[in-house]
Amino acid sequence: MKGERLFRSLRLWSGVTLFVYVFSHLLNHAFGLISLQAMETALGYFAAVWRSIPGAIVLYGALLLHLSLVLWSLYRRRTLKLSRSEIVQVSMGTLIVPLGVSHVIGTSGARAFAGVDPSYGYVLLSIWSGGLKEILIQFAFVIVVWVHGCLGLHLLWRLHPTYHRWRDLAFAVALLLPVLALIAFFQRGPEIMMLAAQDANWVAALRAKTHFPSNAVAAQFFAAMNWTLFGYVVVLGGVFAARIGRDVIERRGALVRLSYPNRRAAQGPTGPSILEFSRLAGIPHASVCGGRGRCSTCRVRIGRGIDLLEAASPAEQRVLARIGAPDNVRLACQVHPQPGDYDITPLLAAGAVAQEALAQAAHHHGQEREIAVLFADIRGFTSLAEHRLPYDTVFVLNRYFRAVGEAIEAAGGHVDKFIGDGVMALFGLKGDPAAACRMALDAARRMAIAIDALNESLSGDLEVPLRIGIGLHAGVAIVGELGYGASRSLTAIGDSVNTASRLETMTKDFACELVVSDDLAQLAMIDLSTWPAHEISVRGRTTALTVRAIEDAALLPAPVKTGKTAAIAAQ
Numbered sequence: 009m010k011g012e013r014l015f016r017s018l019r020l021w022s023g024v025t026l027f028v029y030v031f032s033h034l035l036n037h038a039f040g041l042i043s044l045q046a047m048e049t050a051l052g053y054f055a056a057v058w059r060s061i062p063g064a065i066v067l068y069g070a071l072l073l074h075l076s077l078v079l080w081s082l083y084r085r086r087t088l089k090l091s092r093s094e095i096v097q098v099s100m101g102t103l104i105v106p107l108g109v110s111h112v113i114g115t116s117g118a119r120a121f122a123g124v125d126p127s128y129g130y131v132l133l134s135i136w137s138g139g140l141k142e143i144l145i146q147f148a149f150v151i152v153v154w155v156h157g158c159l160g161l162h163l164l165w166r167l168h169p170t171y172h173r174w175r176d177l178a179f180a181v182a183l184l185l186p187v188l189a190l191i192a193f194f195q196r197g198p199e200i201m202m203l204a205a206q207d208a209n210w211v212a213a214l215r216a217k218t219h220f221p222s223n224a225v226a227a228q229f230f231a232a233m234n235w236t237l238f239g240y241v242v243v244l245g246g247v248f249a250a251r252i253g254r255d256v257i258e259r260r261g262a263l264v265r266l267s268y269p270n271r272r273a274a275q276g277p278t279g280p281s282i283l284e285f286s287r288l289a290g291i292p293h294a295s296v297c298g299g300r301g302r303c304s305t306c307r308v309r310i311g312r313g314i315d316l317l318e319a320a321s322p323a324e325q326r327v328l329a330r331i332g333a334p335d336n337v338r339l340a341c342q343v344h345p346q347p348g349d350y351d352i353t354p355l356l357a358a359g360a361v362a363q364e365a366l367a368q369a370a371h372h373h374g375q376e377r378e379i380a381v382l383f384a385d386i387r388g389f390t391s392l393a394e395h396r397l398p399y400d401t402v403f404v405l406n407r408y409f410r411a412v413g414e415a416i417e418a419a420g421g422h423v424d425k426f427i428g429d430g431v432m433a434l435f436g437l438k439g440d441p442a443a444a445c446r447m448a449l450d451a452a453r454r455m456a457i458a459i460d461a462l463n464e465s466l467s468g469d470l471e472v473p474l475r476i477g478i479g480l481h482a483g484v485a486i487v488g489e490l491g492y493g494a495s496r497s498l499t500a501i502g503d504s505v506n507t508a509s510r511l512e513t514m515t516k517d518f519a520c521e522l523v524v525s526d527d528l529a530q531l532a533m534i535d536l537s538t539w540p541a542h543e544i545s546v547r548g549r550t551t552a553l554t555v556r557a558i559e560d561a562a563l564l565p566a567p568v569k570t571g572k573t574a575a576i577a578a579q
């Protein structure tokens with residue numbers, strides 16, 4: 009895995025070096041918008057960096073390294089079924105050598121082996137005298153190199169929040185720079201051709217000054233270009249031949265068999281990652297970062313076969329920890345299964361985007377947490393609604409929802425849902441259970457106070473004041489995003505949720521406003537012994553549950569903040 013990290017960083021830094029070179033080169037071209045002389049002056053600075061010995065070592069070292077690593081990664085890829093952006097990226101990359109060979113040999117090669125001075129006058133005259141074909145090749149070369157570089161950086165940075173802040177500016181620069189460079193190219197090229205046609209002495213002076221290659225030397229350049237192209241095709245063909253040979257050898261070994269939901273399956277020899285198996289079998293599988301192990305969108309739950317897998321690398325472990333993944337969840341792009349049978353469930357929809365992967369990632373596949381749960385509803389709401397117009401009922405209900413919703417949120421809770429005239433809220437989705445329990449008690453207190461205030465403001469409208477019943481309990485629940493489509497939301501399920509709901513209905517039996525379990529009070533470290541205790545039986549518990557019946561929740565102790573810690577103190 010260390011080798012893999014080194015491979016990626018070498019590929020990244022060689023690519024970034026080449027991008028910086030191309031950026032400065034196009035910037036140099038853009039000076040042609042001012043004049044040919046401005047281009048030549050800027051070329052002096054450009055050449056001082058890139059044509060110096062250290063600059064040339066860095067540049068050509070990066071070029072060779074990047075090309076070799078790209079060919080190696082082409083060999084290692086188990087499938088050539090790529091995402092759309094990868095197709096553009098790879099195809100642009102493979103076109104760079106055939107399109108750029110004449111430019112590189114005609115400038116850097118000519119300088120190194122024939123002492124030519126590749127000034128803008130020399131380059132523009134060479135290209136524009138080559139006719140439309142040569143002009144179009146150079147035009148395509150600029151576009152292909154630039155798109156390849158920009159797309160590479162975009163794929164690399166798109167998961168960084170900082171990039172999203174600068175993306176529009178980066179896009180504007182990415183669009184503007186090649187456009188300005190090409191406008192300069194199409195302005196200065198015809199200008200040079202006109203000068204050459206009008207003034208033979210000017211051409212002779214330029215040829216002499218730049219050591220313009222003779223026809224014999226130019227023929228050698230063409231031969232070098234053809235050999236380079238031939239060599240490139242042979243190497244590229246060799247990579248594909250090596251891929252085929254490898255696949256034939258591997259097919260003779262034992263097979264990996266993967267079963268996906270809906271009876272889909274993939275199988276083959278060892279080597280590919282689970283993500284590559286999905287792609288080979290045509291099974292849609294999210295992979296925002298393109299299999300680089302950074303986005304987590306490819307994550308899968310593994311059932312049968314999990315024991316056969318190698319442990320996650322530190323890099324994979326870091327990503328899994330970031331999303332709070334349980335032990336049976338792995339990144340499909342990082343796991344290369346051994347022969348055997350595996351049950352695989354991709355956890356994100358195939359069209360998942362980066363933001364979806366990062367947002368509340370832990371909740372996508374469910375998580376056990378110790379939380380506090382609150383249920384509340386209006387006592388006697390049915391008879392209250394019977395005597396009112398529908399509009400009035402909705403008006404009163406919305407005032408009530410607002411009052412209790414604000415109270416819950418002010419205490420630090422999460423309003424899970426409103427059901428009829430009831431409300432369910434969760435505390436402790438983040439943070440420790442003790443703080444969650446204190447928040448839940450504070451929410452109950454605030455709700456009672458808010459209902460008193462609401463009754464006062466609606467005193468002219470209501471025949472009888474609103475009364476609510478609240479149930480509070482704490483325990484382990486499964487927290488996750490449940491639902492379908494737009495109705496999908498974060499919620500909790502489990503016995504502790506059912507118990508909290510049951511305590512809320514018991515407020516009728518005990519004729520009180522709040523029933524709270526001693527479990528919650530003890531976790532919160534709040535003494536509720538002044539209120540009467542009752543033992544109740546709860547489904548799923550072998551022992552009775554002790555609860556407190558509190559007639560007026562507004563009398564609960566209010567929290568006192570000391571620094572960052574909230575403690576409850578008696579009023």
Ligand code: FES
Pocket residue numbers: 294295296297298299300301302303304305306307339340341342
């Ligand atoms: S595809 Fe991004 S982590 Fe696997």
